[in-house]
Amino acid sequence: MAKDKKKATAGNKAAVKAAKAAKQEKKAGKKDKKVATKTQEVDSDAEDVDLDAVLAQYAKEQEQYHAITEVASEPPSARTSGTLIASPANENEIFLFGGEYFNGATAKFFNDLLIYNVKQDSWKKVTSPNSPLPRSGHAWCRAANTKDIYLFGGEFSSPKQGTFYHYNDFWKLDPTNREWTRVEGKSKTAAPPARSGHRMVSFKQYIILFGGFQDTSATTKYLNDLWIYDCVNFAWHTPKLQAARAVPDARSSFTLLPHEQGAVIYGGYSRVKAAAGGKQQQQQQKGKKGGGGGGPASRMVLKPKVHDDTWFLRITPPPADQPSTNLPTVSWEKRKKPANAPNPPRAGATMAYHKGRGVLFGGVHDVEESEEGIDSEFFNQLFIWNIERNRYMPLSLRRPKTNANKKAAQQANINRRDRGKAAEEELLANLKALEMKAGVAMADISDDEEEKAKEAEEEDEQRPEKPRIYEYPHPRFNAALTVQADTLYIYGGTFEKGDREYTFDELWSVNLNHLDGVTEIFKRELEDWQGSDDEADSDEEEEDEDSDEEDEEDENEKSTAASTAPTSVTDSPLVAPSKAVPDEDLGNQEEISALTDTLPNPRPFESLREFYARTSEQWQNLILDELTQRSKAIEKSPKEIKKMAFERAEEKWWDCREEIRALEDEQEAAGIGEVVSLADKEGAGGVGRRR
16 A cells, blocks of 8 residues: 555645645644633633643733723622732722632633722722733732832643643732733843742842742642842842751741841641651551561652741841842741640631731641541631731630620720820820920921821721621631731632532621621622531531630630730830841740830720820830930921831830730620729829729
């Protein structure tokens, strides 16, 4: 037959060649049509799908948007592994980007930018011709030197998750005009490799990126490389670390929070090599070998590891007299494990930053029973991590008071207002004395901060009532968190029961100041939630047990909060504790109480406004003394001094908030609704006796 084909004429060869070309062209057209169909209908996914072609089709569809548009929208559809962030340009806006949704058969990825307006209680969807492609597991953060938001990496997969794609692109979002910009370095410097599950945080003019993981065809590789992006010189670089010093283990899904001298890391998740079969089987295997049985060698497998260590990343910018292109000095310092950390350690517990503290919610703890099954415990507890003191404290919600308690509280508020007026008069007299001490002619000091607080309270009263519950939302992991204006927002998350995976489609808010319940901003019931009544009952029983355990932990925490060993962070009564903690303190820090230093402390049931009104003179004297020591007292106006004093008082108020709240709970349980010092009673003109 081969010989017969060789004898074919030239004309026949041309005809065959033309027919073959037509067939290939027809086949290519079908392939393009097939790729386009896959980007719209995820049900027809094949395991060998060309992800590059799919993403190219997404980019082509993105170009159809000729301008940035912002239209009213419904709340976002169910998704997980998206990112939530408070707008740095508008205190009433929260941004949500990306994420994925898995219904048990196929996965869908998103690249929509949704904006929630807190004041208007409305959602808007932003479309742009230049937007990042669909992804999940990415990271973004607010820049410290500008009001921009930076985003890096993430992952994308075929609908049936047969193939994965990791991004290594870097984006900047202008929160004011909603414009995305692909960030490219000035020079052809190295950039972080593709990844997801990493974290980013800002420090001065730098963006810090650490960790994450990469999926390959063979295994999952966890990372512990450190990258720093210079927002002024527009370049990535990998800092040089001391060879003799330890560095954090590779991990993903950890916590990375800002610090005045760099950043701090807590927790995370990875998989490490371990012998299969558990400790008991390994001991039996060793016994067999010792007895001459010559048993087979243990099999090595990758087992999950939940990290509970803490690290401090110290960053020292180059001196001001050196060129701005010089790189900062970077070093890792391991800290002691935090006091009262969540137990047991949990993966997927997310954390948001709020005024020197981390706010942690949720998580899951896996107990591996065998190679075939894993028993998981999910959590819905809320913790505060004081970064400086390296201490965790659980936060419990406060239920509404009874009518009798409400009347007593109203009477107490009236009495507080009376004392507030007396305190204001006393404050004016103290300010006059302060003028003489400062040696400057002080003008009338406006109460801008107090007026803002009043306006915020009035706006809260005018907003329509939303459903409120007095227990934290359903246990989950990988929920998206952010804090805006002292309010924590909890979006989405995942819960597993058996082989089923459920993605929550809801947004909640918690006022971190009052803790007066959890507000439901929106909530959609899961359409694919098919648990039986028995399962629902068992879930409720588990939640009740968890709440009982949490109450016991709270009682234990309350009993120990007031008896913390007194350790001062400063030797001078005139100088506020600095966050420039020495190396040995950051690496091996003991638990420190916020109520044992020499600075003014808030009292139980005292608001920030009342605390500042009572201690304003002390804070302003402290600021003046600090400025005098630096010969800068004359450079500051009275209004600037008052603003600095208020910021210092606010920092102290939040630093003591959890310990003061524990005292408030103890006193309320004992029937005490208010605490007044004898000095204040005498200063107010001898108020009548109070119970």
